[in-house]
Amino acid sequence: MTDAPKIKALLFDVFGTVVDWRSGVARDVKAFLSRHALSIDALEFADAWRREYVPAMEEIRSGRRPFVRLDVLHRENLVKVLSSHGITSVPPEEVDELNLTWHQLDPWPDSVEGLARLKRRFMIAPLSNGNIRLMLDMAKRAGLPWDAILGAEVVRAYKPSPSAYTDTVDILGLDRAEVCMVAAHNGDLAAARGCGLKTAFIVRPTEHGPAQTSDLRAEQAWDFLATDLNDLATQLGCAN
């Protein structure tokens, strides 16, 4: 068992770990499709939009494209998914508006309380691929009590690039072993561990819906394994 008292900061993956992106995106997509009288399944549309996420970031991680913030990638991906559904006549302002759905996602039921408890003992910040304004809007709407907003836009690198983790730790002025990455994704934690950070796996078995097959269990012996953020707070000795 890792020595919790040595950890000084917790960095959080956000999409899937802290907020339920699939339900939130589907909610706003459904309203959009309804306004346009389109009979497309909103959850399927949300999944299609999300499937473009990794390849779009890979263009930047590989160096083929200079860094742009996630809002830009999300919008390009949205135009692509709309087009693949034969929807090409939506006014740009309406595309902009639908793109803001990522700023307005709801937290999982335990997230706000769990983060508030963890904040009393640790520095807490997102280390998300989401850009600063996206994280700010989400936090303000949902009441996520971050101490600071860190992540891809601050360090100009997308996870799982090593510099996304190491440059964030450097900003915090801590040793890597004093920082714990918290995520519902084994790949994110593997990259963080590869950089020397501590790791906490949160099980989010319905991030991708009821038929989810990935990230249902820890694929390595992570330092902490928790059912939700309240459970993590308890394991790390944070009062209720």
Place this chain on the structure above:
Amino acid sequence: MTDAPKIKALLFDVFGTVVDWRSGVARDVKAFLSRHALSIDALEFADAWRREYVPAMEEIRSGRRPFVRLDVLHRENLVKVLSSHGITSVPPEEVDELNLTWHQLDPWPDSVEGLARLKRRFMIAPLSNGNIRLMLDMAKRAGLPWDAILGAEVVRAYKPSPSAYTDTVDILGLDRAEVCMVAAHNGDLAAARGCGLKTAFIVRPTEHGPAQTSDLRAEQAWDFLATDLNDLATQLGCAN
């Protein structure tokens, strides 16, 4: 009178505007000097340390030196001021510790309440030359309720370089006229106005002690002129 409803974000100078750096630094310097049985005036020492601030940043603003965070400049300046007082035998860890005084400054009496009120209606963030960890420690200790920590380290530019303002507005995804710079320093506001931001002057007549001669009044017709952050909140229509 500027139209307050058009403003969406407030960016704050911090040292002098939100926190009382002189008293805070002198408090920790006094304890340090006392431990070393040195009869040096702590307020004079704080002033001497602060006088090194602008020239140290100017090396970076001018391009003569690559960007380093303010913690680094503060420490170099501390060693210089210690040395000018004939103090050269302090262990490095003790210099590090005294340097952290800038992370532990107390807010002016109105700051926490004023910011909490402003936060209900606007995005609020520091646009300080202080680095992220410094601002984070200060906020956590004092209860400053920032929505995000922006500033020099995020945009890798020190105020009053124009890019410190314009790149921060770009991160927020706003028009420049939708952002208001809040500061107790006419020079900071002049630079912000030069970039197209709105401006709010807060009078802090004892930032430099009772004999202060600078920034006692507005030197331009700033968009807002307030006696403190609570007054600004009232002027901007924020409930008590």
